[in-house]
Amino acid sequence: MGKKVLILSSSPRRNGNSDLLCDRFAxxxxxxxxxxxxxxxxxxxxxxxxxxxACRNGKCPQQDDAPEILEKMLAADVIVLATPVYFYTMCAQLKALLDRTVAIFxxxxxxxxxxxMTMADTSREMLKGTIEALRGFLDCYEGSVEAGMICGLGVYEKGEVREQPVWEEAYRAGLQI
Structure with missing residues (x-):
């Protein structure tokens, strides 16, 4: 029986480069x-x-979609955290969700x-802040394992990632879970 894989695509652009890599991984x-x-x-x-x-006493007072997503995170075996890189870190959509995991801590x-991760910059060094932030999140949860990293560099316009070697890398990573 296969694993439960939850892909969290935080790109605000539908069919943006990180979103497309999520589909390829899937x-x-x-x-x-x-x-x-x-x-x-x-x-x-x-x-x-x-x-x-308030979540420590039962329920977050916010009426939003976070609790449903957090339950899916708990049920998953594998979680993919996908983000475009903004100002050398993850985008706000992903950061907001990761902060909300305090409810299930x-x-x-x-x-x-x-x-x-995708970004317009071509230097892998510029991913450092994003990687550190994601690893910091994993450090908070026992038994978390960083299984792989898929990095689309030098991609800005929608769809550019399809022309890069990372396109096949995302597919192979999904195959090899």
Whole structure:
């Protein structure tokens, strides 16, 4: 039986480069027999954490889509965190969701994670802040494993990623979960 794979695409652009790499990863994972679900965070209402800690007593007072996504994260075996790189870190949509995991802390354990990142810059060094932020999130949850990193560099216009070697890399990563 395959694994449950949850892809969290945080690109605000439908069919943007990171969003397309999510689809390509999903294609490979699906062909390998895994159960794949992709959630586009831009299509969800996710408020930022207000540090009220009401979630510790049962329920976040915000009426949004975050609790449903958090439950899917808990149920997943593999989680893909996909983001375009803005100002050398993850975009706000992904950061808002990751901050909301305080509601399920420390239960989000023993997951494998893949990162998908895209940016217009061509220097891999410019991913450093994004990678550190994603790794910082994983450090907070016991048993989290960084399983792979898919980096689309030098892509800005929608669809440019299809012409890069990372296009096949995303597919192969999905196949090899």
């Amino acid at each position: 294609e490979g994972a699906g062909e390998a027999g895994h159960q794949v679900e992709k959630i586009r965070l831009a299509e969800k209402k996710i408020g930022y954490c207000t540090a009220c800690y 420390p239960r989000l354990t023993d997951k494998k994670y893949y990162y998908i």
